[in-house]
Amino acid sequence: MSNTQRLHHSRRLSALAWLVAALCILPMAAVAIAALGGGGETLRALAGSVLPRYAGTTAFLVLVVAIGTGVIGTATAWLVTATRFPGRRILEIALALPLTYPAYVLAYAYTDLLDHPGLVQSTLRDLTGWGPRDYWFPEIRSLGGAAAMLIFVLYPYVYLLARAAFLRQSATAYIAARTLGLGPWGAFFRVSVPVARPAIAGGVLLAMMETLADYGTVAYFGVQTFATGIYVSWFGLFDRAAAAQLALCLLVVALALATLERHQRQNQRHHDAGRRFERMEPVTLRGRAAAGAIIACSLPVFFGFLLPSGILIALASDTSQILFSPRYLGFLQHSLTLASIAALLTVGAAIAMGFNARIFPSRAAKTGLRIAGIGYAVPGGVIAVGLLFPFAAFDNALDRVMEAQFGIDTGLLITGSIWLMIAAYMVRFMAVALNTYESGLATVNPNMDAVARTLGYGPTPMLRRIHVPILQPAILTALLIVFVDVMKELPATLILRPFNYDTLAVQAHRLASDERLAEAAVPSLVIGAVGLLPVALLCWSIGRETRRRS
Known part of the structure; x- marks a missing residue:
């Protein structure tokens, strides 16, 4: 040529x-131009009315999801990587399954289960004879409920990245820490977690960005965040200037998180094992320790995939x-x-x-x-x-x-x-x-x-x-x-x-x-079934890597 x-x-x-x-x-440029051209009156009105509430609920939601996904993702990744217990290979793959559903689908399923007319509270009233005001039950349609739904579906981001980081770690530093008198948990917190910190932080930041982007869950639960504020301002109040200025606030936070995530991803390249690489040998757990590991790894799969799938299937079977x-x-x-x-x-x-x-x-x-x-x-x-x-x-x-x-x-x-x-x-x-x-x-x-x-x-x-x-x-x-x-x-x-x-x-x-949860189960199940395709591909690659590692 x-x-x-x-x-x-x-x-x-x-x-x-x-x-x-x-x-x-x-x-992004259009949002910035529209927001800056909207005038200061709209921004001052927002600052004196809804902006503090949007900022507070969004910050709280992001913080809780960051902590929840970080703890669940890191703990389960460490258990399936550094230990052996019955069912580990199944759970190693199943822990990625909650990625199948978007958070708003889980919100529909758990509302049907835990709301006042739902199965749990109805059974509780039947067994005790209590009336509607005779007992207290956690409200699923709340900020805490939205955070729980997001944690269930987003922890696999942290799990997958942390698991890959733990697999790449050399056992040399961990063994040295054990010989210096640290126990398994001490060596985990003092050696393994700091080395895998960039990967864990990257997964947490991804979960935080997805939390900022979520609309379906918070809108259904009536939680007022920046995402719901943008939609209400645009379609409910027909105030484009307010929508643009709220979008700009959310854009600034999202770009800051994106910059942090890119920085953490680049830092992952600086934790190589060096010339001497000694793969960590998993510790075999027995008795109570094995039972604890099984429970710890099974609960996220149960609440993030199995239980909502069962609820949706039951709802779909009773609808026209x-x-x-x-x-x-x-x-x-x-x-x-x-x-x-x-x-x-x-x-x-x-x-x-x-x-x-x-x-x-x-x-x-x-x-x-x-x-x-x-x-x-x-x-x-x-x-x-x-x-x-x-x-x-x-x-x-x-x-x-x-x-x-x-x-x-x-x-x-x-x-x-x-x-x-x-x-x-x-x-x-x-x-x-x-x-x-x-x-x-x-x-x-x-x-x-x-x-x-x-x-x-x-x-x-x-x-x-x-x-x-x-x-x-x-x-x-x-x-x-x-x-x-x-x-x-x-x-x-x-x-x-x-x-x-x-x-x-x-x-x-x-x-x-419209509170027609049974009807909503049908399209929700189709969305989840389509989501199984990439998760199945991901699980296949995890299984192949596991067989090669073993």
């Missing part, structure tokens, strides 16, 4: 990469909602269409950006990757509001021009279509696709690229004939993860969906908001 052709390919790839980066930064009715097939078709298109476009854009940074490495290419990866830290509601501002202005301007010049009413070409939703999904989940693709790309020897160049391959043939076949597992994994994340995404879908274009997530949210 000539230098002119190579330069042409370079410019084309770079242009595509920067186009994707521009799309990812657009909603039929999954294969024309109405539900429409919801399913909308969900699958959005998820499929968004997954293909997002992963395709991630491949283009990652490949461009590899073949034509430069500071600009790396900057584009970092910009594109910011979206995962930004809640879906913020992205939706940020995209509505510029594209609604474009639609209105185009309609005025076409009406004045040609007498044609164009309507809402972009904001009234599914393409703005897909753009929001791309911004939100680009980081997931990039990280998955780059992790696979790191296994491709750079010498293969050099050999391909000597054989006359340009960038596009090299990508098509060499990289894509080699990276097929990583690409398929990225497609699957983005597909499922789009199926579960709620706030962006609620804000951006066209009229009469509902998805399974929207239908589940609507039915649950």
Whole structure:
């Protein structure tokens, strides 16, 4: 290939990469501009009314979820890695299963179980003869209930990262600590946890970002956070300035957490075992110790997956909602269409950006990757509001021009279509696709690229004939993860969906908001069943690694 052709390919790839980066930064810039242009009166009114409450509940929720996921994820990861007990191999895989459900689905299931008319309180009243005011029972529809739901589904982030960090640790430091008189728990807290701290902190920060982004759980439980405030300001009060300013507050916090998470991820590279690596031999537990380990690892799986699945199945069996009715097939078709298109476009854009940074490495290419990866830290509601501002202005301007010049009413070409939703999904989940693709790309020897160049391959043939076949597992994994994340995404879908274009997530949210939990169980189960696909893939890789380690 000539230098002119190579330069042409370079410019084309770079242009595509920067186009994707521009799309990812657009909603954040639009939110900032709209918030700063909204005037100080709206901000002062918010500061004197709802802003302190939003800030307080959001901070408390994030803090509780951080502590809960950190403790459960780290403890279970250590138990399945450093000890042996009956059922360890099953639990090692099952501990990832709560990732199947979004938190709002668990909220629907536990409300049916624990609310006043639910099975638990009804049984309690039948057994004791108490009336409704004769006893106290914890309220599931509360800030604490929302935190519990989020902890149940988000602790696997910490578990998976901590488990990988514990597996990479050398036993040398741990054995030295034991010989110096520390017991198993002392060596765990003084040696193992500090070495794995970057991975644990990275998982906790991911859980915190997901907590900030959650809307379905807090909205259903009536908890007032920044996420619910944005939606209420936009659709309830029709105050776009207030929605933009609340979105900007949430954006600042989310970007701060994203910066911390990136810093922690980079720090993981500085804890290698060195030349002498001695794998830690698991300790065999017996008696009470083994029973304690089984209980500690089983409870998160039970409360995060088994119990809500059983509740949803029981609810779905007692409802007249039929999954294969024309109405539900429409919801399913909308969900699958959005998820499929968004997954293909997002992963395709991630491949283009990652490949461009590899073949034509430069500071600009790396900057584009970092910009594109910011979206995962930004809640879906913020992205939706940020995209509505510029594209609604474009639609209105185009309609005025076409009406004045040609007498044609164009309507809402972009904001009234599914393409703005897909753009929001791309911004939100680009980081997931990039990280998955780059992790696979790191296994491709750079010498293969050099050999391909000597054989006359340009960038596009090299990508098509060499990289894509080699990276097929990583690409398929990225497609699957983005597909499922789009199926579960709620706030962006609620804000951006066209009229009469509902998805399974929207239908589940609507039915649950109307207290029709039995009907909401049907779409919730479908969302969970689709979520089993990436979790099954993850469990298969965990099982393969476990067999190799054993």
